[in-house]
Amino acid sequence: MRRRVINKGDTQLGVTWAWGSRTIGTALLLLGSLHAGASAVQDASDNKSCLRCHQMATLAYRDPTSGEIVDLSVDPNALSHSTHGELACSDCHAADYEQYPHPDRLKDEALACVGCHEEQDDAQERRYRFETIDKEFKHSVHVTSDAPEAADFGCHSCHDPHAFRNSEVGEDIAQIVRDDNAICMSCHEELNDPYRDPHLWLPKREKHREAVRCLDCHTPVSESGQPVSHQILAGEDSNRDCVQCHSKAPQLLNRLYQYRSETDLANKGWLSKAVFNEAYVVGMSRSPLIDRAALAIIAITLLGLGAHGYGRYRAYRRSKEDQT
Amino acid sequence: MSELYLYPRWVRLWHWTNALLFILLMFSGASMHFNGVGLLLDFQAAITLHNTAGILLTAGWIGFVIGNLVTGNGRHYQVQLRGFLKRLITQSIYYGYGIFNNAPHPFHPSSEAKLNTLQQVTYIGVMYLLMPLLILSGWAFLFSVYLPETLFGIGSVWVVAMSHLTVAYLLILFLLVHIYIITTGETVLTNMRAMLTGWHRDTHQETEA
Known part of the structure; x- marks a missing residue:
């Protein structure tokens, strides 16, 4: 802890x-x-x-x-x-x-x-790489903010050097998320206040809080090759676009899904992973283009089959009449 | 009137297991894909059901391929090139035109060839192209950590997801047409009965010697 x-x-x-x-x-x-x-x-x-x-x-x-x-x-x-x-x-x-x-x-x-x-x-x-972390951190809202609470913000504000350890693949995802978010929540108490929580716009707030880290939305996708950027973003600069995770946006989706997959695999073995796959994110397979096109083609096909069936029925009636 | 034993027990067992799995996969897949829309399964339940059915479908597909290799059933999937195009066109004209004029069936199943050319091409495409793609993309979804980070310059999870989705839609289309087309036998239920009992009845055909 x-x-x-x-x-x-x-x-x-x-x-x-x-x-x-x-x-x-x-x-x-x-x-x-x-x-x-x-x-x-x-x-x-x-x-x-x-x-x-x-x-x-x-x-x-x-x-x-x-x-x-x-x-x-x-x-x-x-x-x-x-x-x-x-x-x-x-x-x-x-x-x-x-x-x-x-x-x-x-x-x-x-x-x-x-x-x-x-x-x-x-x-x-x-x-x-700590040099990269340093660069990213300098652009973090915790550094750039003028708020008095952010004064003297440093590594140890989040990472207790006497207790911190990196989460490792294989740990329980829910626990990683809980521990990680607990760091943010220890200062951002307003998040626990239903009247002041700036996430009121977010659908399924509790579900998100249990399933993803604050960092997953409040950091830009890192291009440094490091798993998570240390450039913590202000609320207004953070990702608010559902489809960034719940649809295409390969990078954010990749980061989230791959990490969860790795953890899942290490935790449970491949068969259990294959059956339960905790990593799946709602909407990750959604593409409005493919969905619309496919549903339209399916509808047209059904209409075509219906028409074909009707034509056959009429032919059948005709043959019956011919027989009589 | 002829009666032909066209569908051995293992083929029928595989067929109906496959059919059941297809329905489960479609429903659970839609529940995951369109989660939140009414009348669908709970998200986690859908995942478990979808993945379990997917594993069984994989096993079934492997069984089907092996079955075709070790029994005579495989011959129905070997395309005879002679007259192929002509047979294909004849069959298409029948479905597109002749069938509305009570024209006779241009094809009569035999123990040598139980599938007409159009069926044959479709089933080969479905069983040896779409199904492997569906199965591979399904497993790739689960084990995407072993894939490179990007495929063709796009995040690999996205490539896998879109392939799985597209193939799934194509197979839904196949299923719809398949269910309809089997009603075009001599009577609406002739083909369905054949897949249930194994025996194909044909009043316009003499029993083979």
Whole structure:
């Protein structure tokens, strides 16, 4: 289960990850006093030392400037299953954390996703190139918007580095959709309000919410070869055209159907996939041209057959009359 | 009056299974394609039914091809080129003209040839061209992940979907004409009875020796 970080200062993509507070807070002070003078992080690879404190769900402090609660807790279970699960805390948090309470200057610790990910040996082979993500993200509505809620928006606003992992082919589609949409919904609370939800125009709203990710409509079809663009679109720029998914538009349909098919196959095996095919999207086989032409030809054929039958009937009556 | 055993049990069994599957496939296919329009099946139920029937149809088609290879039934699908065009035209003229003037049937089924040339050409087109296309496009729908992303520069799912749809419509047309044409036997029910019992009756024909 993904969880959104509520660290207010989590701006990313090369921007400083600031702890945002002048002091690390009373909670830490209290904890720190228990360990004063001890060198807690003896073994950098041993996350237990860090998690001993940070696994506490309530580890947080209130930012004196903004008044917001800055969550410092890390769920060890989520961390170990996350995409960063095999890393040591110190692989990212390289700075000096041995002192308790952690020194003030650490709040300015800079953590950049793009730099680290692009430096890796396998960066070229990855499905997602972080440079591309960076470019797309810069055009995202979360960056371009002037709305105060979008200020300081960064990678970690959606991707909790301590819990995030990519969905994988083979997982339950409904679960992937739920998890993915939960990220959006954690900020966009208006979507849960039937009077403010901007999707009122959308037929079968609940069905859509269960079946497709917000991203499926709110991102342009990526031409970078990456599965989903990070250029999140504003509502007015997003796809509102039903036929983009429910009919032709090969790209959007392809993206949606192929992904669901892959997942379906991996989940259930080929026979079950063949029988239940969860991937089918209503209307994906529809073509107004073929439908109209075919229905017209069928109607004409039926009329022709009817006329033919009538002609035969008259011939039959004639032969009967001739016999009598 | 002659009576000929033209349709062995396996052919009849295959034929009527195929017919049932065709009806199920048409109805469930329409339910998926036109989902939301009244009197159609529930979407998920339609998918399951359509796919199951499709798998069985595939098995039936393979059975039909094998049956034609290992039994004598295959000979009815071997076109005799001699006089082909003449027979085709004669048969067409009968359906288009002669039939309205109570002209005699130009073709009488025999154990050597149970299908008239027009039937033969149609059935070959349906069974060896349209059915394989229908089946292949149906399976390609399910396993499109193994296809290249684009075919002919268009998204492959779209190509597959349109092929399946077009072939399906053509087969619906075939079915309509087929159902009508079988009433043009000696009596309206002669041909239907033959496919049910296996025996073809013909009062204008002497029993073969």
